[in-house]
Amino acid sequence: MFLLSNIFTDPERMDQLVSIAQTSLYPMIEGAIQYTIPLTLISFVLGLILAVLTALARLSSMRILQIIARVYVSIIRGTPLLVQLFIIFYGLPNLGVTISPFISAIIGFTLSVGAYASEIIRAAILSIPKGQWEAGYSIGMSYTQALKRIVLPQAARVSVPPLSNTFISLLKDTSLASLILVTELFRKAQEIAAKNYEFLLLYIEAAALYWILCTILSFIQGSLEDRLNRYVAK
Numbered sequence: 001m002f003l004l005s006n007i008f009t010d011p012e013r014m015d016q017l018v019s020i021a022q023t024s025l026y027p028m029i030e031g032a033i034q035y036t037i038p039l040t041l042i043s044f045v046l047g048l049i050l051a052v053l054t055a056l057a058r059l060s061s062m063r064i065l066q067i068i069a070r071v072y073v074s075i076i077r078g079t080p081l082l083v084q085l086f087i088i089f090y091g092l093p094n095l096g097v098t099i100s101p102f103i104s105a106i107i108g109f110t111l112s113v114g115a116y117a118s119e120i121i122r123a124a125i126l127s128i129p130k131g132q133w134e135a136g137y138s139i140g141m142s143y144t145q146a147l148k149r150i151v152l153p154q155a156a157r158v159s160v161p162p163l164s165n166t167f168i169s170l171l172k173d174t175s176l177a178s179l180i181l182v183t184e185l186f187r188k189a190q191e192i193a194a195k196n197y198e199f200l201l202l203y204i205e206a207a208a209l210y211w212i213l214c215t216i217l218s219f220i221q222g223s224l225e226d227r228l229n230r231y232v233a234k
């Protein structure tokens with residue numbers, strides 16, 4: 001409280017902080033546009049594809065596919081995301097495999113989203129009543145057609161809220177990419193703070209930008225849920 005009162009009663013100090021906040025805003029927004037947002041979108045789309053394949057493998061009648069999917073999900077969910085990123089970026093070069101920071105981050109986040117989202121999608125598919133499958137079969141649909149035209153659209157609606165939470169969590173998790181040298185939003189804040197030592201101000205500014213991005217995503221989530229409601233059998 002004493003430090004805060006000093007800031008507000010010292011116009012020169014206040015002007016200095018405002019100036020730093022203003023000049024640091026553009027680099028952090030630039031970091032978000034160049035790396036944070038693309039990293040989130042690319043990783044989520046690829047992770048979603050991987051999640052659907054993994055969920056279908058878990059539901060498959062083929063034992064080997066079930067085992068592979070189970071082991072993959074168990075390993076990813078049972079190890080910290082930061083450790084996975086370090087293995088990909090810092091560990092693989094020991095085997096002669098060197099990957100750029102951005103690609104390493106995409107691989108790490110995609111694997112993470114794929115594992116967590118696969119459980120969401122699997123649960124969503126299982127929540128669709130068997131009658132929906134039978135309705136498809138009764139009009140001559142194959143398993144693939146019933147899955148694609150009847151079950152998956154309804155499962156998509158069911159899985160939107162938890163998948164949206166995964167998406168928002170992924171956006172925040174991209175700050176971990178700063179530890180493997182991706183100059184995204186949070187790393188920009190770290191670099192600027194290292195020059196002027198205003199860590200509190202810069203980190204609060206970075207947090208505010210993450211909060212704004214997450215709020216925008218929440219609005220998009222609500223709109224998407226409304227659009228997908230038409231696929232739900234009532």
